[in-house]
Every structure is written in structure tokens, then in C-alpha cells.
Amino acid sequence: MDNPIDLKYQFIFDEIFQSSINASFSTRNPMYPIYNKNVIKPTGLCSDLKTLIEIYIDKFKRAEISEENHFAEIEHIARSISTDNKYKEILHGAAFRIGIAQKLLNLTLKYLWCMDKIKEPCHCPIDSIVINKIIATKPGISLTNWTELDSIEDYRKCITAIREIAYSQNKTIAQWELDVWNKKAIQ
Secondary structure, eight states: OOOHHHHHHHHHHHHHHHHHHHHHHOOOOTTSOSBOTTOOOOTTHHHHHHHHHHHHHHHHHHSOOOHHHHHHHHHHHHHHHHTOHHHHTTBGGGOOOHHHHHHHHHHHHHHHHHTTSSOOOSSOOOOHHHHHHHHHHSTTOOOOOTTTOOOHHHHHHHHHHHHHHHHHTTOOHHHHHHHHHHHHHTO
């Protein structure tokens, strides 16, 4: 018989993952959609992404993951999907962008962290709310819209800016973003 604790965790994880997919794939940027026009959502994409995320979460639970390894994992997820021939023709620009990959991975980690299922992640999900908060805090900074991010260096630039702001407030990156979202919710 299956362990009820494992079944409950799997149910919650599936719900978290679906919520993260919905948020990551709900870009409002018509110039940078996920899919090419007139494409029916492909079968297998979410399943392949879920497998990649679950493998990383398993590693994340068992060992310390360095920030460099986290950057590499985001790039790995984006490139794994981008180079899979079954998705090339349907993905806009034949690529699963870094911005979408980071939001999916980081948002999944954020949910699990908030439920005390994993330790605190080193990064946070970057989206328009986070980018707008960075720009408001650091006037003059130029950042790529999260939906357009397809360079790990542009992603690093966002993380560096968040780190500077968060540390100036005696917070980690994940704590800072959680605070930004919580304050946004009550506005």
C-alpha cells in the first residue's frame, strides 16, 4: 500500500507545480509568447518540465546547492526543453527562455519553502512585479523583461540587483521577494 504521507505530498506538489506552470506560462507580452501562433498546447511538455524540476528538488533536499549550481540548473531546464526536437517547432523562437525556466523553478521552490517542505532557496521568482520593484528602488537600472530573458547573464543582473536591495534591508533574496509580494497583496 502507498504511504499516505507520500500520496499527500504528491498531491500538494502536483497542485504547486500546476500553479507554477500557470504563472510561468501566463505571459502578457505579445511579442514573447511561449508558443508560436496557432499551436495547440503540446502533450508532454509539462510532464518533461515536471521531471526536470523534481530531479532538481530531490538534489536540493539532499544537499547544499550552490548559487552557481542554481544558475546552471535554470540554464539546463531552458536548454533541455529548447533542444528537444518535439518542442522546437511549437516554441516561440524555437526556445524555452531562461525567464520562463527561472520563474517555473523559482516559484515551485518558493511554494515548497513557504510550506516548510524545503530549506530557503537562494533565488526568488522574477516577474514584472519584482522587476518593477527593483527599478523603483534603483532608478536608472536597465533590466530585461522576465518574459524576454534568454540570457543567464541578464538573469544574473536581476539577481545581483535584488541581492543588493535585500541585503541593504537585512533580508535574503527569497525573504525580500516574499515581503514584496505580501505587501503587494494588501495594496
